[in-house]
Amino acid sequence: MKIARFVLKIVALSLTAAAAVCAIIAYWDKLAELGDCAKTKLQKTACASEYEDYEE
DSSP states (O other), rough: OOOHHHHHHHHHHHHHHHHHHHHHHTOOOOOHHHHHHHHHHHHHHHOOOOOTTTTO
């Protein structure tokens, strides 16, 4: 009985990992877009000048 539980746990873990990989592949374009947007916002705030608020 212990061996069957152990095998079922391994199968469940494998299926969970496969589902996670499939979700990443399915939404890769949206994840990449989200990463690019976050990177742009971080760069924009990191390089902000203290005089950027003033109009010329």
